Amino acid sequence: MNKTHPIKVLLVDNHPLVLDGLRALLETYPHIAVVGVARLAREGLEIAQSTLPAVVLMDINMPQINGIEAIELFKEQLPDTRILMLSMHDSREYISTSVMHGASGYILKDVSTDEIVSAIEAVATGKTYFSSGVADVLLERRTAENALPLTTREHDVLLLIAAGNSNRDIALALGISATTVETHRKNIKKKLNITSTAGLTRYAIENGLVSQSGPDTH
Missing domain, CATH: 3.40.50.2300 (Response regulator)
Structure with missing residues (x-):
């Protein structure tokens, strides 16, 4: 730039x-x-x-x-x-x-x-x-972050999912394997009782978890 x-x-x-x-x-x-x-x-x-x-x-x-x-x-x-x-x-x-x-x-x-x-x-x-x-x-309808039933890593993965990243992109950003990302994705869906990626994205938006500049991937 x-x-x-x-x-x-x-x-x-x-x-x-x-x-x-x-x-x-x-x-x-x-x-x-x-x-x-x-x-x-x-x-x-x-x-x-x-x-x-x-x-x-x-x-x-x-x-x-x-x-x-x-x-x-x-x-x-x-x-x-x-x-x-x-x-x-x-x-x-x-x-x-x-x-x-x-x-x-x-x-x-x-x-x-x-x-x-x-x-x-x-x-x-x-x-x-x-x-x-x-x-x-x-x-406006943000739920308290400490009430979110996710681990810190799952929270990071959720933010990256909401930003439109693939499992491979998330793996590169967090320094973990794509298989581990998929495991986190499944656990997040189970904990939140959400079945789709679109649903996860909507959850992150409606709970005010998507920040102005997105998750820090560096």
Whole structure:
């Protein structure tokens, strides 16, 4: 993330003023390169296929295909591209659904440009990011962490699962074998009485266990 190798960002929002304003602001940061703008999800996908952005900054309310539906299209065709939602909506439903579909972060449109850049930096390096207003919503129903019936290691594995990592990725991040990760995954599901990975992700979100910058894997 420097001037030699800037973070390539694609902006997708059906409001021209938002697009123009965001582009102008982000282009003042030397380590950010706006590789394209689009007013529709499919148009954004076409641009992304030729520019291969590291991060797609996308609104939710768009005609034809909304931002949440578009997340899956981007993830299917450009699995290495990270999706960061930029929305005026701070409802738990929008936030949780975005993450369930594969978004790496969710920030509100009233945050500062510096925070938008921080979010781009975070998701570009494989972390998750939620702006303070979003974090407040996620924490509304947070259960006390010490009441969670998981070991410290299982807790770490759960956070990495919620961030969309595979067993192999988790194994590399935690310095354990993929077989051990799978054992932890099964134990977590059993303890929480949850049968699917999507269910584990939803649990982590609804209990406020997904932090702004994601789990520390270093």
